[in-house]
Amino acid sequence: MSNEVKTYRKPLRIDPEFKNLVLKMPGGETLKICFQCGTCTSSCPIAQIIDTYRPNQLMRLAQFGLKDKVLSSKTIWLCAACATCVDRCPQGVEMASVLRVLKNLAVKEGCVPRVFKDFGSAILKTGFVYNIPKTRTKKREDAGLPPLSKTKIEDIKKLAEKTGFIDTIKGEESDDRQ
Numbered sequence: 001m002s003n004e005v006k007t008y009r010k011p012l013r014i015d016p017e018f019k020n021l022v023l024k025m026p027g028g029e030t031l032k033i034c035f036q037c038g039t040c041t042s043s044c045p046i047a048q049i050i051d052t053y054r055p056n057q058l059m060r061l062a063q064f065g066l067k068d069k070v071l072s073s074k075t076i077w078l079c080a081a082c083a084t085c086v087d088r089c090p091q092g093v094e095m096a097s098v099l100r101v102l103k104n105l106a107v108k109e110g111c112v113p114r115v116f117k118d119f120g121s122a123i124l125k126t127g128f129v130y131n132i133p134k135t136r137t138k139k140r141e142d143a144g145l146p147p148l149s150k151t152k153i154e155d156i157k158k159l160a161e162k163t164g165f166i167d168t169i170k171g172e173e174s175d176d177r178q
């Protein structure tokens, strides 16, 4: 008998209803017509610089109902929504919209990359996606630019509470499994 220790990968859970959920959401309707030609990936500027970003694969995972794998993947957040793939897809798949739907579903599951939570926290504190250092505002002054507009932080906080955005940015960070 062999002493070799065998390792097994955790089986992927398939949710047969996941595809229908995406198809029902505004922007997700064209998921079903992707036939995996790969044109989107070959024309995507993000895929050219990031090997792990393959939008056609994300479409396939979603079609197969691999909900957990898709929604916990940080790669769905890499889409720059440039729509190059939309222009070139022979099937008319609205890739950028489908990916937006997947991101919205990921948020509902609490799968939000840390960087976006940090952006959200900064908006609640300053009204901007990051803290703007004094050196930057000084450069604006020196260049003769007007000061940045003041943001009504209290209004943003109220909006964030009412929409549940505060809870979204408080949740646990997702794992990168892809």
Ligand code: SF4
Pocket (backbone or CB within 6 Å): 033, 034, 035, 036, 037, 038, 039, 040, 041, 056, 059, 085, 088, 089, 090, 091, 092, 093, 095
């Ligand atoms: S180009 Fe369109 S049909 Fe081809 S893989 Fe991408 S989304 Fe699917």
Ligand code: SF4
Pocket (backbone or CB within 6 Å): 040, 043, 044, 045, 046, 047, 055, 078, 079, 080, 081, 082, 083, 084, 085, 086, 095, 096
């Ligand atoms: S919309 Fe997103 S997936 Fe499509 S080409 Fe642009 S970055 Fe790539």
